[in-house]
Amino acid sequence: MYPRSFADADGDGVGDLNGFRSRLPYLRDLGVDAVWFSPWYRSPMADGGYDVADHCDIDPTLGTLADAEALIREAHAAGIKVIIDVVPNHASTEHPWFREALAAGPGSPERELFYFRPGRGEHGEIAPNTWVSPFAGTTWTRVPDGEWYLHLFDSSQPDFNWRHPKVIEYFDDVLRFWFDRGVDGIRIDSAPLVDKDPALPEVADVQEHPYSDRDDAHVVYRRWRRVAEEYGGDRALIGEVWLYDPVRFANYLRPDEMHGAFNFEFLCSEWGADRLRKVIDETLAAHAEVGAAASWVLNNHDVTRIVSRFGRAETGFSVATRRHDTPVDVELGTRRARAAIMLALALPGAVYLYQGEELGLGEVEDIPFELRTDPMFHRSNRVDPGRDGCRVPLPWSGDAPPFGFSPAGAAQPWLPQPPAWKAYTVQAQAGDPDSMLEFYRRMLRLRAATPGLGDGPLAWLDAPPPVLAFTRGDGFACVVNLGTEPVPLPVYRELILASSPLTGGLLPVDATVWLRLGQ
Ligand code: TEU
Numbered sequence: 045m046y047p048r049s050f051a052d053a054d055g056d057g058v059g060d061l062n063g064f065r066s067r068l069p070y071l072r073d074l075g076v077d078a079v080w081f082s083p084w085y086r087s088p089m090a091d092g093g094y095d096v097a098d099h100c101d102i103d104p105t106l107g108t109l110a111d112a113e114a115l116i117r118e119a120h121a122a123g124i125k126v127i128i129d130v131v132p133n134h135a136s137t138e139h140p141w142f143r144e145a146l147a148a149g150p151g152s153p154e155r156e157l158f159y160f161r162p163g164r165g166e167h168g169e170i171a172p173n174t175w176v177s178p179f180a181g182t183t184w185t186r187v188p189d190g191e192w193y194l195h196l197f198d199s200s201q202p203d204f205n206w207r208h209p210k211v212i213e214y215f216d217d218v219l220r221f222w223f224d225r226g227v228d229g230i231r232i233d234s235a236p237l238v239d240k241d242p243a244l245p246e247v248a249d250v251q252e253h254p255y256s257d258r259d260d261a262h263v264v265y266r267r268w269r270r271v272a273e274e275y276g277g278d279r280a281l282i283g284e285v286w287l288y289d290p291v292r293f294a295n296y297l298r299p300d301e302m303h304g305a306f307n308f309e310f311l312c313s314e315w316g317a318d319r320l321r322k323v324i325d326e327t328l329a330a331h332a333e334v335g336a337a338a339s340w341v342l343n344n345h346d347v348t349r350i351v352s353r354f355g356r357a358e359t360g361f362s363v364a365t366r367r368h369d370t371p372v373d374v375e376l377g378t379r380r381a382r383a384a385i386m387l388a389l390a391l392p393g394a395v396y397l398y399q400g401e402e403l404g405l406g407e408v409e410d411i412p413f414e415l416r417t418d419p420m421f422h423r424s425n426r427v428d429p430g431r432d433g434c435r436v437p438l439p440w441s442g443d444a445p446p447f448g449f450s451p452a453g454a455a456q457p458w459l460p461q462p463p464a465w466k467a468y469t470v471q472a473q474a475g476d477p478d479s480m481l482e483f484y485r486r487m488l489r490l491r492a493a494t495p496g497l498g499d500g501p502l503a504w505l506d507a508p509p510p511v512l513a514f515t516r517g518d519g520f521a522c523v524v525n526l527g528t529e530p531v532p533l534p535v536y537r538e539l540i541l542a543s544s545p546l547t548g549g550l551l552p553v554d555a556t557v558w559l560r561l562g563q
């Protein structure tokens with residue numbers, strides 16, 4: 045969940061921890077096991093909190109440390125674990141260490157906690173190298189005394205020097221600070237980026253990866269694993285490991301490192317049987333190799349919502365290049381979203397949902413430019429529409445904005461909600477058996493009640509190429525039709541659930557079904 049957009053208790057138009065606490069019964073009824081919070085720390089919010097100024101306090105717009113402690117207690121009482129986001133790669137320019145480094149000047153020990161370098165050129169006016177940020181533009185900013193500092197992301201996010209013992213020890217303490225308060229797990233932001241080649245060479249060949257997936261990144265997470273284990277075996281490390289090589293990805297899941305990592309291959313897959321089967325096979329093989337559980341992700345706070353991705357006529361899309369230029373077929377996108385989540389929930393491993401996915405929300409693509417906040421939008425000179433469109437405050441109830449997100453009389457939500465969300469509120473969907481919300485509730489209940497779905501192995505069934513079909517033990521089978529014609533089903537004893545109604549005994553296109561096989 046994205047704390048600023050979940051629920052607003054104090055009426056400032058921005059979500060907060062007390063808003064979240066008031067919605068715990070909703071999450072319990074939905075059937076989730078754990079909640080991952082995007083960063084909740086004190087922050088100038090230049091990148092929605094991924095610019096951390098104080099790792100051991102809550103941002104005042106979100107609440108207080110006492111609110112967080114109460115939240116953890118109440119979540120546990122509701123049977124829900126709490127995972128928080130830790131951002132090791134960078135801080136905020138408002139972090140005291142960065143302010144001290146600025147004040148202390150070139151050559152000072154304070155500057156060694158970050159990557160300060162002189163520039164190139166006669167007057168040092170050229171950045172130390174030409175690395176390009178995933179947020180577009182240079183990764184360097186010059187300070188008044190003439191030195192430059194490295195920021196792989198926005199200029200408000202200076203990179204820590206992970207070769208400095210003070211940085212390493214500081215993060216040990218940050219982990220302990222939150223584990224001591226009962227946090228069950230850590231989501232590790234941009235995990236492969238922490239170690240850099242100290243020469244900061246030009247990127248002649250991406251295989252040299254001078255700042256991503258270097259061997260010493262693993263040293264950091266092995267150390268974090270040992271910190272987690274000081275608390276017994278039940279604290280988890282979950283990595284944001286955005287790498288496309290499944291073997292290098294799985295290296296982060298070796299038995300002495302992280303417990304899990306988000307499967308971006310699956311998230312980025314196009315809607316097609318060959319492609320999905322390849323991703324599933326590669327994922328399971330790579331995880332089996334290291335003995336870790338796989339994960340399946342369809343949405344998060346960084347990517348275009350699935351209804352809009354799959355609702356565009358073309359099947360191929362790239363998550364990296366957001367497209368807002370062609371119309372979305374909402375009916376098509378919704379149908380495929382329903383089929384895709386039933387597939388994900390039938391696969392072995394953990395499934396991560398992103399808030400609003402269970403309501404069938406689409407990307408909000410018409411946010412006025414002057415209201416957009418994402419540095420990706422601004423740094424790309426408005427070429428990339430940015431990630432605000434998947435971060436619009438949730439619609440809970442009522443006929444008009446703020447749709448119960450904020451109390452009556454509150455300020456406008458920090459991003460505008462589309463009036464059409466009237467049909468997507470929790471209130472509008474609850475109790476309607478055809479709604480996306482009730483569909484998610486039903487799936488999660490069935491999944492919890494079907495032990496083979498959690499732990500059993502996957503075995504593919506023979507099926508014609510546009511169909512994916514597999515069993516998970518106990519006669520449970522999942523069949524997905526990714527073709528263009530309705531298809532017959534294997535002989536079954538029970539139809540457990542279908543993402544779209546069967547037509548004449550056939551599985552329609554863009555649909556998934558769960559079956560109990562047998563006569
Ligand atoms: O994302 C890291 C990351 O890899 C993103 O830049 C990603 O490439 C992009 O968002 C895809 O659209 C993490 C967080 O999830 C993101 O919200 C932060 O902005 C980023 O780190 C910096 O902390």
